[in-house]
Amino acid sequence: MPCCRQLEDDPQREAKLREEFHAGNPAALIVAARIEFAEGKEDRWFALMHAAFSKGSGQAAFELADNFEKSNPQDALSLYADAIERGHLGARYKIVNLLRAHPPERLGIRSDQHSASLAKYIPLADELVKREIFDVLVTGSHPVQFLEELGIPWGTGTFFLVRWKDKEFAVTARHCISASKADPNHARLIVPDRQGPVPFLGHFTPAGEEKHIDDERDIFMWEVGGHTEEKDSGWWSWRMDHLWKPASELRAGQKIFIVGYPSIEERVDYEGRKLDPHCLVIRGDLADGSLAGLLAVDCAEFEVTVDGVSGGPVFAMFDGIYFFVGMAVRGIAEARRVYFIDATHVIAAMDQAVAQLAVLASHP
Structure with missing residues (x-):
């Protein structure tokens, strides 16, 4: 997220963060959430990240999914799907790995839904892999x-x-x-x-x-x-x-x-x-x-x-x-x-x- 990166690198970060935070900027909410998490305030992290998610942030959906992946893979699956719909590329890898790691019942879906999800997301992940390989290696x-x-x-x-x-x-x-x-x-x-x-x-x-x-x-x-x-x-x-x-x-x-x-x-x-x-x-x-x-x-x-x-x-x-x-x-x-x-x-x-x-x- 460019806005989030700019806030973290800006020398006037604190002032701008407060301004954007009060304006409800999802990137600012995510930065604030990360600060809270670093200080061990996980409840506050969740509240801020959920606020950013509610405003349509794909990054917030991804970070929430990543946090819940071990404890609640069912919610993680839904959140990764949301992140993909919102344009988050890295979620393509994560959702395929999640689907491969857990049986359908653990993810709260039917076997046919599990197969259909793999068929949907594997090509998206492969497309991204090929793009990254050419960008980085060729x-x-x-x-x-x-x-x-x-x-x-x-x-x-x-x-x-x-x-x-x-x-x-x-x-x-x-x-x-x-x-x-x-x-x-x-x-x-x-x-x-x-x-x-x-x-x-x-x-x-x-x-x-x-x-x-x-x-x-x-x-x-x-x-x-x-x-x-x-x-x-x-x-x-x-x-x-x-x-x-x-x-x-x-x-x-x-x-x-x-x-x-x-x-x-x-x-x-x-x-x-x-x-x-x-x-x-x-x-x-x-x-x-x-x-x-x-x-x-x-x-x-x-x-x-x-x-x-x-x-x-x-x-x-x-x-x-x-x-x-x-x-x-x-x-x-x-x-x-x-x-x-x-x-x-x-x-x-x-x-x-x-x-x-x-x-x-x-x-x-």
């Missing part, structure tokens, strides 16, 4: 592309932008470069609302000049220059210093999200001389079995090829927040599996690149 991932002499882009694979120790890198799998028989100096990064490509300042791979490498060193990165803070520049880099976890923290069966650009025929716009984005977000479960040095993800049947997903970032959610946990290096469509390397290998490679850049900077 921005910052790009197809690997090189520019040939005729100006027509080509290449295969995926790279993603990360920020690490005050440096920014575009990271991919090294085999995306070698398989294309490409010169990494010809790689291009195109972002919306920017004239011309973002410059690459140099490149690095932990495998050096070796031709045959193991999966854990199948990493290639460019140092990215030309960073801009403009609001709508189309630029975004994953903050690795805050948002990564080692794959050792994953558990079998955990939901995994893999972002990539499949190599489909429609990906090249020859007239516009550009690669059209056809991004794929693969959702699956972390598998028990894996190949040496790799982690496996069991996925649903793929609608398109997974060729080109190599080099794509891999994410998992912890306590409602997405964390980078690895990089895809191969996929087998027939087996419905994608394999990825642990994020720790990517971190180690970036540390090596930062150290190398520091040495170069000290010897101009």
Whole structure:
């Protein structure tokens, strides 16, 4: 609720809160209710929250439902439904979880009502999940592309932008470069609302000049220059210093999200001389079995090829927040599996690149 957030952050919060409270502003009532709750005055919290609910607040309906979920799931179900009708998006998740957690009799509804409610709310929750995944995870991932002499882009694979120790890198799998028989100096990064490509300042791979490498060193990165803070520049880099976890923290069966650009025929716009984005977000479960040095993800049947997903970032959610946990290096469509390397290998490679850049900077 923007109004509620503005009240909490405003330096004149107390005066404005009193003014809005006396005017019956639902956001102000909610802020006041939270203050009362923090002081242990639960009866006063309920009265104020109910007043905000009575004025049509979806946030109040959500917070009341969340409070009653364990003690009175029947009332929680009704309140979550009210919150959804009033436009509260988070209630979509909560009502589905509530319906799955309790039998119909515990929720005070018939079996057919229980089934009908799940059929109604699951698609709403799935729609929101897909929207959040694309908003959060896809921005910052790009197809690997090189520019040939005729100006027509080509290449295969995926790279993603990360920020690490005050440096920014575009990271991919090294085999995306070698398989294309490409010169990494010809790689291009195109972002919306920017004239011309973002410059690459140099490149690095932990495998050096070796031709045959193991999966854990199948990493290639460019140092990215030309960073801009403009609001709508189309630029975004994953903050690795805050948002990564080692794959050792994953558990079998955990939901995994893999972002990539499949190599489909429609990906090249020859007239516009550009690669059209056809991004794929693969959702699956972390598998028990894996190949040496790799982690496996069991996925649903793929609608398109997974060729080109190599080099794509891999994410998992912890306590409602997405964390980078690895990089895809191969996929087998027939087996419905994608394999990825642990994020720790990517971190180690970036540390090596930062150290190398520091040495170069000290010897101009």
